[in-house]
Amino acid sequence: MCLAIPGKVVEIVDEANQIAKVEVGGVRRNVNTGLLDDAKVGEYVLVHVGFAMSKVDEKQAEETLRLLRELGSYQDEFDQFKTSME
Numbered sequence: 001m002c003l004a005i006p007g008k009v010v011e012i013v014d015e016a017n018q019i020a021k022v023e024v025g026g027v028r029r030n031v032n033t034g035l036l037d038d039a040k041v042g043e044y045v046l047v048h049v050g051f052a053m054s055k056v057d058e059k060q061a062e063e064t065l066r067l068l069r070e071l072g073s074y075q076d077e078f079d080q081f082k083t084s085m086e
Contacts, residue, residue, distance in 0.1 A: 004046035004053050006061035009039050
């Protein structure tokens with residue numbers, strides 16, 4: 001099963017092509033933000049297969065990560081994020 005996982009936008013890599021660097025669990029990957037109106041450094045987004053699907057607030061992102069860890073789902077998603085291509 002694939003889930004969207006919350007991550008924090010830490011850098012706008014390519015504004016013209018809507019690419020941002022997003023951090024999830026200490027791992028940073030380039031993510032396409034074209035499905036969002038705009039993405040700003042410091043905001044949290046839900047990431048699925050390399051795309052930011054929606055924005056979430058920090059509290060919601062932290063709560064989602066906590067729940068995923070408790071369910072045991074987080075590690076599989078984190079491993080996939082960690083091994084994905086940049």
